[in-house]
Amino acid sequence: MIWILSLILVVVILIPTYVTLAFYLVWHYDRRNFQAPPAEGERDPLRGSAVARAILVEAASLTFLSGTYPLRLLHDASPKRARACDHRPVILVHGYGGNSANFLWMQWRLRRQGFRNVYAVSYTPPHINARKLAAQVARHVENVLARTGAEQVDLVCHSMGGPLTRYALKNLGLAGKVNKVITLGSPHYGTRISSLFPARGAAAQMRYRSPFLEELAEGGQCPGEARFYCLYSELDNFVMPASTATLADAEENLHLPYLGHCALLYSPRVARAVCERLKAD
Template structure:
């Protein structure tokens, strides 16, 4: 099962190999139940971390930064006149910032100061090695720390955000409940879970990302509310999403773009990803290129989605997409 899944998807092998290094070091020493607490060595990703003193916001942000991601997290980068806001890339559920390995250099090449964080690691074995699993409200606090550090480092007053899946929705929690609205100019969501999934999120991810099924089989574990609180919170009608969307999907002063694919199995139905309100552009890839076959798992690196995201970030210099 593992071998066939990895052959089916080269990027899966890369993801699993990265995780395997951590697993080899960690699992041998762990005899923890799935609901065990995160060890002290991982407290930089814990909810408590977000409440730390912000006397040195840049140092705090650097602790959350995705390590060794080409094209990202150059803390000496200063935004240009054409791209005056730093760009923050926000990964999705059961993932980390390495998902931007192909596209972070492309955003940088387009002239953006690019930053990426790893957020949402929590309790249990699954949460020790994979991000985007902790309660979303806690992850939004980590995003607050990261944004404040990026702004302090670059001297900018606002950021732009491109997020995949949970990463396209969680910034709305940050803006609404963590004081982030005036600090965000543009939010681009790639397959964002704005109104949740009618089917269980994990079931959709397992269909769409065979590498994940292989990894869970390797771990001998399953995903539950203990190992992935964020998964349950992204189910349509959850208490979390009800509170987030209460009073309207959008906030004044922020530009929103949602990029969806008809072949999304992770967040269903795909049109439930759309936002309603002013300053919103909802785009279906197949309306532009009918034969585009991007899935939920590949939206973060799909060339058409990348072009549309770049256009949303810089509409004055938009380039017509090529199928």
């Protein structure tokens, strides 16, 4: 029995590590062969020791994310009432293939900082049309507004959650109902790594400069009267190029160096930056 458990533990660790290394090989290839001007705040050149350490942290982050994935069953939020608090409700929106449990650590940090109305949501399945997924995000927002009695909410979005939120603000009636949107490694103009996934549904729509994302940017990159803050890293192994995680019309594009895509969810630096921007007037 012990050796079976040990084998399972090894597999659980090795698979996320293999995936992390594979995606960083793609990241390296992309950086070498598709030269792009550095995004705002990006530092160059990268330090080898810091990159190696960041890759290890990313592998550990993906391992933790995978291990906590089943906790969605306990973590999905349907608020029954608002808790007494001076802050607007905060809704956490995950990325492609994820679920609400991806924000376990972020939700804990926000509540420690005094944000009592924090709700993580899930949308499924990830492979369907992004417009349908955005409709699920919109319904979650409407549900939180109705249950809490709040006039507006703030959203923190990881990865594909950012473009879905922008679509919901632009096309699905959320305009004026969202005050701030903070995106973490969101491919607002898509990512070249999506070309490795089957060309169907949201994966195809998240390809770099896809028609869906070009259409989404028409008439303004930051729709719905919301204030946008884009947090990103040049070492994001899912978002290529890094500049696609920024928006020219955003209130701020904040570069946080040496963080992988999943590490953005568990970084104390990211959590501090999110709290500061949620608390700012």
